[in-house]
Amino acid sequence: MSGKPFDSLNTSFGVGDDPLAVKENLARLSASARVEPSKLHFVKQVHGDRVVEASAATPETEADAVWTEVPGTAVGVRTADCVPILIEDPGGRVAAVHAGWRGVENEIVTRTIERLVARGGELAQLRFAIGPCIQRCCFEVDGDLPRRFEAAFGAKVVVRSGEQIKPHLDLPLAVQETLSRLGVPEGHVAVLPQCTMCDARFFSHRREHGVTGRHLSFITLPGAAAL
Secondary structure, three states: OOOOOOOOOOOOOOOOOOHHHHHHHHHHHHHHHOOOHHHEEOOEOOOOOOEEEHHHOOOOOEOOEEEEOOOOOEEEEEEOOOEEEEEEEOOOEEEEEEEOHHHHHOOHHHHHHHHHHHOOOOHHHOEEEEOOEOOOOOOEOOOOHHHHHHHHHOHHHEEOOOOOOOOEEOHHHHHHHHHHHHOOOHHHEEEOOOEOOOOOOOOOOOOOOOOOOOEEEEEEOOOOOOO
16 A cells, blocks of 8 residues: 555654555454454553553553553564564463564563563463564674673674674574573474565665655464454
């Protein structure tokens, strides 16, 4: 529905797109996923480590992860290079996490796991999906960020080569390292390899110099009647 540079399925009202187009995009997405629009919950992402329950979440709630244990409810995060992480707790909960480099460094995924476990989830049973994001091939950084990530997640998350002027960070690998240290089985983590900056099918904040749309990665807790 949205026109350039937000075509076609931008899901954010905060990037300059026509609000009517965004509403139509969300309506089409909800219908395709068979989720009632009123039961699709997301938050105002601020690159922090706050986790909120869907029942307390609004588009203006500042947080970077949202979870639910209410059947038929969907939770999602918007991204355009940052890492989307979806979590399934077979015990009856789901969560969606938004992690830019600040969120990865602050271990927003750990805070989310803590919330699920506090509600009765078992760490060894959780399943994770790490979605398309900017990959190590394109995420060039400078300053003391490489040193901080090496200290926090190990040298393998920072890529240096003679062909690169500056170091590159591997954010999905840093998330995987966080999960591994927590004791999450490797087989419980699915990682999509697509790079949002390389692949023109995806919105990319860095590639488009900040003028682009946002994808919505979401997960639904089954149990209620579909549309």
